[in-house]
Amino acid sequence: MSLLRLLRGSQTILSRAAKSSKIYTTRCQSTSPQNSYTLPDHPEWRAIFPTSPSIVRDRVSLANPETADALAKGILTGEEIVAGTNKIPLAEADPRVTIVPMSGFDWDTYQYIEKQGLLNDVETIPWENGGKSIRLPFRHAEL
Known part of the structure; x- marks a missing residue:
């Protein structure tokens, strides 16, 4: 989770998209107001913290430490x-x-x-070649 902020019994999740400087906010109901400083169990997150694919599309996160x-x-x-x-x-x-x-x-x-001299070991190919016959130093593994 990026940032977690509590607002009067409801929880607000703030997250920054990877390709944007915008901060997105998602409001959701707290599971228990008296115990609002702890996160709910992981299986309940989708119901408690609703989100949309456009918000989390570019964000990588792991819930389990x-x-x-x-x-x-x-x-x-x-x-x-x-x-x-x-x-x-x-x-x-x-x-x-x-x-x-x-x-x-x-x-x-x-x-x-x-x-x-940091590129001395990199093979250069003339522009006239048009990118044809480029030999890469690796092969894709066969499936």
């Missing part, structure tokens, strides 16, 4: 996955990573990357 932890451990490796004092900057953790402090939307960034 154990599932989120298991997913993070399955995707990430190393001791730096656990938040805390042992965080390691990505550039220090892997020598293949180079942080470029420039915008990826600016063409000057790519000229900078080329001058730094």
Whole structure:
């Protein structure tokens, strides 16, 4: 859940869409006003927190903290996955990573990357080729 705010016995969910700067609000009835600071059981969420596909279409969320932890451990490796004092900057953790402090939307960034020699191992193909016969260094697995 992004943000949870309680308003006079009803709960309001605020969420920010991934591709938008708009904040969407969903109002719903509280399950019990005297115990309004705890979330209801997960199976009751759809009934209590109604939403529409257009609001949550671009939002990724996990309701179960154990599932989120298991997913993070399955995707990430190393001791730096656990938040805390042992965080390691990505550039220090892997020598293949180079942080470029420039915008990826600016063409000057790519000229900078080329001058730094970060693209030396990338095969260049002339524009005249029209993108034909591009050999990619991987294959799709057969089903």
